[in-house]
Amino acid sequence: MSIIVSAIGQGLIWGIVGIGLFLTFRILDFPDMTVEGTFPMGAAACVAAIYHGFSPLTATLIAFGVGMIAGFVTGILYTKGKIPVLLAGILVMTAAYSVNFRIMDRANLSLFDKPSLLTGKFMDSLPNYFNSVVLGLIFVTVVSLLIIYFLQTNLGQAFIATGDNPTMARSLGISTDAMQIMGLSVSNGLIALGGALVAQNNGFADVNMGIGVIVVALASIIIGEVVFGDLTMNERLIAVTIGSILYRFVILIVLKLGFNANDLNLISAIVLALFMMFPVFEKRFRIRQTLSRGLSKHD
Amino acid sequence: MTEPIFELKDIVVTVNQGTPEQINIMDHVNFAIYPGDFITILGSNGAGKSTLFNVIGGNIRVTSGQILLHNRDITNMSVERRTRFLSRVFQDPKMGTAPRMTVSENLLLSMKRGQHRGLGPRGLKQNMAQFKELTSVMNNGLEDRLNTATGKLSGGQRQALSFLMATIKRPEILLLDEHTAALDPQTSQELMNATNNQITTNHLTCLMITHHLDDALKYGNRLIVLDHGKITYDISGSEKDHLTKEELLGFFNEIES
Numbered sequence: 043m044s045i046i047v048s049a050i051g052q053g054l055i056w057g058i059v060g061i062g063l064f065l066t067f068r069i070l071d072f073p074d075m076t077v078e079g080t081f082p083m084g085a086a087a088c089v090a091a092i093y094h095g096f097s098p099l100t101a102t103l104i105a106f107g108v109g110m111i112a113g114f115v116t117g118i119l120y121t122k123g124k125i126p127v128l129l130a131g132i133l134v135m136t137a138a139y140s141v142n143f144r145i146m147d148r149a150n151l152s153l154f155d156k157p158s159l160l161t162g163k164f165m166d167s168l169p170n171y172f173n174s175v176v177l178g179l180i181f182v183t184v185v186s187l188l189i190i191y192f193l194q195t196n197l198g199q200a201f202i203a204t205g206d207n208p209t210m211a212r213s214l215g216i217s218t219d220a221m222q223i224m225g226l227s228v229s230n231g232l233i234a235l236g237g238a239l240v241a242q243n244n245g246f247a248d249v250n251m252g253i254g255v256i257v258v259a260l261a262s263i264i265i266g267e268v269v270f271g272d273l274t275m276n277e278r279l280i281a282v283t284i285g286s287i288l289y290r291f292v293i294l295i296v297l298k299l300g301f302n303a304n305d306l307n308l309i310s311a312i313v314l315a316l317f318m319m320f321p322v323f324e325k326r327f328r329i330r331q332t333l334s335r336g337l338s339k340h341d
Numbered sequence: 342m343t344e345p346i347f348e349l350k351d352i353v354v355t356v357n358q359g360t361p362e363q364i365n366i367m368d369h370v371n372f373a374i375y376p377g378d379f380i381t382i383l384g385s386n387g388a389g390k391s392t393l394f395n396v397i398g399g400n401i402r403v404t405s406g407q408i409l410l411h412n413r414d415i416t417n418m419s420v421e422r423r424t425r426f427l428s429r430v431f432q433d434p435k436m437g438t439a440p441r442m443t444v445s446e447n448l449l450l451s452m453k454r455g456q457h458r459g460l461g462p463r464g465l466k467q468n469m470a471q472f473k474e475l476t477s478v479m480n481n482g483l484e485d486r487l488n489t490a491t492g493k494l495s496g497g498q499r500q501a502l503s504f505l506m507a508t509i510k511r512p513e514i515l516l517l518d519e520h521t522a523a524l525d526p527q528t529s530q531e532l533m534n535a536t537n538n539q540i541t542t543n544h545l546t547c548l549m550i551t552h553h554l555d556d557a558l559k560y561g562n563r564l565i566v567l568d569h570g571k572i573t574y575d576i577s578g579s580e581k582d583h584l585t586k587e588e589l590l591g592f593f594n595e596i597e598s
Binding site for chain 1: 398420421422424425428429431435436437438439440441442446449450451453454455456458459460461462463506
């Protein structure tokens with residue numbers, strides 16, 4: 043039971059990372075590699091800030107700000123420096139590795155008995171692992187609502203249009219450069235925020251914890267899309283978090299089969315590849331039709 | 342004499358500068374647009390029709406010369422800023438609309454052309470009635486597809502939508518870049534009629550590139566012909582009304598020879 047609760051908690055927290063990536067990967071149509079650097083950067087900044095005596099909430103917000111700065115740099119390199127976005131992201135990701143060392147002054151930093159958003163009177167009164175569920179639920183709800191509101195504003199619509207058709211967006215007077223920089227900043231801010239929460243949940247930050255993050259976040263997005271099919275923009279955002287929780291269950295099952303934690307990146311990649319190939323399988327084997335036939339009474 | 346809205350003064354655009362292939366794709370062009378002008382533009386491939394639009398729209402930097410809007414120098418104004426007075430319909434139906442956004446969302450975007458876009462709610466519902474009325478003018482079923490993603494529309498519907506988006510907020514200058522060329526003859530004719538209706542009833546100032554001599558003669562009050570980056574022919578008013586296809590064809594043969 044507790045293992046399932048833990049998976050849900052992790053799924054909710056990682057949902058924030060998925061939503062962050064959704065902004066660039068799905069809306070702007072960018073393969074943004076910066077995330078592999080900003081995720082551990084958020085973790086490092088948060089844990090280091092707690093060490094320096096900041097409150098856990100302040101530390102978490104600092105992580106968000108630090109992530110935004112990294113995303114902003116990628117945005118400037120891409121829009122003003124004319125570096126392809128994939129390479130701009132890889133550059134910032136690589137640089138972030140060194141920065142993260144500097145932030146923590148070492149390769150990893152443990153929270154030990156320091157306070158975090160998962161400690162405190164109320165959190166400690168909850169049954170095991172429920173604190174991560176509560177924390178994840180609060181953050182993912184707030185983030186989802188803010189993004190949903192934003193996407194329905196005039197600025198948000200301009201942001202979506204930029205990803206959909208940049209030529210048209212410019213012809214309507216939308217500064218596509220500004221939209222892309224904004225998208226990369228907010229996206230990486232959210233991913234660093236996710237990193238900060240994961241670090242508090244795990245009790246430590248590590249410079250290597252960013253490896254594979256993009257695959258996990260993509261898996262959340264794609265699983266959500268494959269499971270729910272055609273959705274509106276708002277529903278798609280929520281589907282990301284549900285996809286993130288489902289992904290945790292898949293991992294849970296795989297670990298039960300006898301694989302260990304070191305196999306996780308391999309398994310993540312395979313899970314993502316399978317889900318991404320789903321449309322091909324679907325066409326070939328008519329999966330959806332077979333499924334719906336199996337479920338209807340009359341056939 | 343009325344003041345021109347917009348002027349090009351001695352515009353030169355040189356490409357491949359400093360190489361043996363150096364060429365002026367816009368060669369000392371002087372051109373003024375007056376309020377209410379509906380100018381049709383003819384020219385063979387590579388004559389500089391698209392370059393002219395790109396110079397007006399700010400997509401191409403001019404090598405030398407001056408661009409004036411109401412006598413104000415805007416030579417170095419960005420594409421985004423120019424959309425405050427300028428709108429454009431592209432030839433390719435894919436270029437003018439956001440495919441994953443709905444028809445009404447696209448229209449809403451175009452209502453704020455060239456304006457600040459802030460964090461206020463977009464207000465889609467309040468505008469639906471207006472959008473329905475507006476799209477029904479095009480007579481092609483667009484009004485029943487307001488909540489459809491534009492990627493699922495036919496080419497003709499998309500171009501009609503692009504045209505509405507370009508005119509929903511009245512532009513001082515409207516650029517039509519062969520906006521009916523990618524459509525079948527029937528649809529093309531319908532869109533052309535609708536275009537002409539809108540332009541004449543709303544007294545829009547418009548430049549239209551076309552490949553059809555008939556359209557160039559039939560529509561508008563002024564006709565220009567471009568060749569090798571120069572305006573070689575500029576005719577308006579009653580002179581244009583009396584111009585025949587044969588005369589125009591003869592003129593084209595002169596260029597070719």
